[in-house]
Amino acid sequence: MSTPAAHASRPPPAWYRPGTLADALAARAEWGRDLVAMAGCTDLMVGWNAGARRVPSVLDLSALAELRTIEPGPDAVTIGATMSCAGIAAHPVIAARLPMLAASARQTGSVAIQNRATLGGNIMNASPAADNPPVLLAYGARLTLASVRGARTIGYDAFHAGYKRTLAEADELLVSITIPFPPPGAIxxxxxxxxxxxxxxxxxxxxxxxxxxxxxxxxxxRGARFGFASAGPVPLPAPALSRALHGMPLASIDAGRVAQALAADLSPMDDIRSTAAYRRSVAVNLVLAALQSARREVAQAAYTG
Amino acid sequence: MKVPDDAMAAVAVAATAAAAAPRLGLLGAAVARKDAPAKILGQARYVDDLVRPGMLHGATVRTRCAGGTLERIEFGPGIDWDAFVVVSAADVPGINATQMIEQDQPVLADRCFRHAGEPVLLLAHPDRDLLRAAVEAVTLHEWPEPSPVFSIDDALAQRGQVCPGNVYRDYLMQRGDIAAGEAAAEVVFEGRFETGAQEHVYIEPQGMIAHVDAAGVLVVEGSMQCPYYVLGTLTAVTGRDAGRVRVVHCTTGGGFGGKEEYPSHIAAHAALLSLKAGGRPVKLVYDRSEDMLATPKRHPSRTLVRIGARRDGRLCFMDIDFALDGGAYTTLSPVVLSRGVIHAPGPYACANARVRGRAVATHHPPNGAFRGFGAPQSIFAIEQAMDGLARALGLSPLELRRVNMLRPGDRSVAGQPIDHTTDFDAVLDQALRESGYVAKREAFAASNARNAASGDPLRHGIGLATFHHGAGFTGNGEVVLASEARVRADVDGRVEVVASSSEMGQGNTTTLCQVVAEALGLPLDRVSQAPVDTFDVPDSGPTVASRTCMVVGLIVEQAARRLRAELIEKAGLPASGADEHAFAAACARYLDGHPRLEAQARYEPPANVQWDETVFQGSPYASYAWAAYVAEVEVDLTTCEVALSGFTAVQEVGKVVNPVIAAGQVEGGVVQGIGFALFEKVSWGGNGAMANNRLTNYIIPTSADIPPVRVFFQEQPGGIGPAGAKGLGELPMDGPGPAILSAVNSALGSRIASLPVLPEDVMAAAAGVAS
Amino acid sequence: MRAQAPAAPGPALSFTLNGRNLSSADGSIGAPTMRLLDLLRLHAGQTGTKEGCGEGECGACAVLVDGELVNSCLVPVGQLHGCNVTSIEGLPRDDPLLSAFARAGAAQCGICTPGMVLAARALLERSAQPSLDEVREGLAGNLCRCTGYARIYTAVLDAAAAGASPGTQAGGAPGLPE
Incomplete structure (x- = not known):
């Protein structure tokens, strides 16, 4: 796919609120990232409010009803990019079949933030600390991006290319996120x-x-997928850990094996919220807690089944 | 402004001559707050809600380096500078220094400066967006201080110099003979304890509006605790006398000490801009980032404690070296230090004790008053040391406290005799009973051992802190203040409390009215507090130090009694059985022949309260509130997060004037203490200024973090305030830190010795225990 | 391909604030990028909504948009077309929360109170009889530095017991004294 050049001959409008996705994509094709795509505004406006208040030109996606949807299918749920965290947390199919997503949506900021913040925004803002990406990684979500050139669907695990960089092209918008239901028995x-x-x-x-x-x-x-937040420059899957655990008896996995694998997967740093040492250590503990919880559930299933 | 002497003389009859007003039971009644409706409906006007005709907005340009020399100010291109009001140090007509304990802190830095964030230049413009752009267009060319000092240890070792010696004050309080005490001690504990800076996070950022009115008076209104402090700085900075400067208190959205001293700076800045703009109104309101960057924090502390006891637990000596990081200017550090020193021995009897206290200078922005000022830091250290000594003795923390608690007949280390008005055993007993401390301590020890054996990551702990807190200004402070307040009535018998005590949420607009209504035998709705305006109210002292309800309450009570006596004598108010109608009729009769109906009173210290500041001996406070707090925690070793699972706060406060307001003070103070212990950490940038100066990055507790806090009062009316009330606003800040850290240490078997304790610290400590 | 996007402002923007119609056509709404908070405080004179942080962290600027709680410092007015905005000034005076906050001593300095009341209103709309834990979670985006929250919990639970929404309970809630 070639990268379109967004050399617009006219300056972008200060505020453009398209009524259809087609109009939104056309604007994106003309102005690219000079027109900043916004929906819930809960991340981007924090930046406006600081210092000299430099407000960008805005592509306001909030009028696009087609992006504010939750569509359950037989094998997956497809969530429109501008669906709010509150809407996701309250959806019965998500609560029943994708409970980790309901939980992460409910822990995204506060109630007032959840009412406005969107799943697509949480992904596209590309913060390594974003709340929903770990769950999307663990569930094996796929993203659908659209532009005037057409739509494409890619695995989320490859989407973040580096700190605050993604595979989305300048003329593309994130349209939806498709999350497969976990197989029966997955914990x-x-x-x-x-x-x-x-x-x-x-x-x-x-x-x-x-x-x-x-x-x-x-x-x-038989399979294990992970997603970490705040453990590196981007939301991180842990492929080395997944490989290291494959085929292992649950009871035999120890901290050393987990730590060794995570050393390759994670690159935590010291920052204003924590330390690299703490993050590395807690990452191991959390994985062990996840496996412990899996053991308990297997035992429970055996007992009740 | 003073009331004419004849009016004062008119009411200076002996108040005692009057029969007591009928008792209404308003002292102790849970009456609703007078300020609640306007606040709940959003009608209360805070400074940022005010708009004045032709108003300009002000902004501040600050230094970036941790001290140094200002070489040049560069005004960048692309800005129409002629459209801006610009003020620098050269524009200060009077003294370029805030009028606090010392006059070492300039209002605007001229050439030398001591910290990052120091104000240098003020700008004003009608358009806030243009103003923000202009601030960014100014470049200060600074030669940085080559070796800035950021820690107490470095300051004391003089690795770099802020001011000669790097020590603002050096106090020594001692009693008995340390060497003899050491010789008698069979077990000695020694420890080093530290607490971090804490930001006030009043939810209303600071701000002021200044203008010159038609009569040529400079009027400054805004968010503040101490209007007369602001007035003092304004007269000095502008060179105007007090008759041409007027300070008006706006509804103030929280203070906690943070609006004691810094508002004087903002007021001076707004005033300088307005004066340069020909008297046009200038609003100078900080946004959150600037507020957190520029305004003072709680002093970081480090305390070295050596204490020793006999095998039975009886303390033989205490040797305490207490130091506070005062930051780059003196501000309020001396009084914060003296309170910290006096509270350092805790509520314990010890015949041989020495407390040395120093407030040191660093290149951090100045630290200042914050609820408890100094006491939470030093009480934290002694409480942790008592836990350490108990461990060394093989006693429980409770047993050691029981043995050494100050009891009637004892003298404190300061030399104050302990009277019979507080039964501290009763306070402690109730805390133990309500919290189940003894049984839980045993149960947690057993369950922690079980969990460790089975690999369960949960640990539980419980911690106890016992402490007392002196109310009002320290030592001779109240004598020096000689606070004054008035009560006045109009022809309809409506009464006003006329005092400079400033409501900032703590409730004095209600409690002072309760006191006066009770003294006059009037329903509460007949009494209100007059707006705090230095053209109308006398100087009742600053609104700080848990002094308002107790000290100012006492003064307004006396004034009310004098007013009543005057009405009985001169206007035929029946000495008994008079209701509000009879009162109004008497007021009308009185005012038929007199220009005003007003009575004044001034604080007279109790005779037994004497303090010698030079040797730190005597009775530093007229009243102490006593407390025992118990914290329970759950630590999850998976993440090393500490969850507070229970909190019990029992205190003896003399008389509870308003149970809802008193409980609200304790609950709020406890939660600030929880933040101090478990959440709130100021991260210093490389330039020594706060780096996490946003609410996203400086973490205060939310409702989800706070378990129900159980608050209990005991009342043994022995305070000097109305009906025996003692001050209580600061007390609840003292206990949570030590109680919570004790709980964490008991959960883990660790020896963490500093606050705040964050999961990263717990992890390091747990790893230390494991190895 | 050339976008159809107009470079000039689009059709008139309008919404209601506390029952009053505002429209860009008559100048009562400024630029679409204006913060709702600034519109309320600087243009509509509704200063009951407060600015505590400007980054969605403290909740002092919370208002209701179509009944949902939002932080008005993070809402550009351009997104409000057709919406109903309610600030503290627009809350019915017989809302039992108002009197419950006064009775319980839930307001101290008061700067967080309008936002807190609206957060509580939004919570009671979602859950008429919330548990204490639901209250704690529902108000967690509204910081209070004075009360320690305890009295606020009491107020919300009392209001819930008094009646689910304004004007619905028998006899009406006791109004606030003016």
């Missing part, structure tokens, strides 16, 4: 470690989805 674990219990940015967060086979004592990891 989820989500924990956000924030600076406080609510209205917090994470020190570190983990979402994990573990599939096992075999009976209680001898349960073996």
């Amino acid at each position: 989820g674990y989500y924990r956000k470690v924030g600076t406080r219990r609510a209205q917090a940015i994470s020190k570190i967060a983990l979402a994990a989805l573990v599939e096992t086979s075999g009976a209680a004592d001898g349960a073996v990891v």
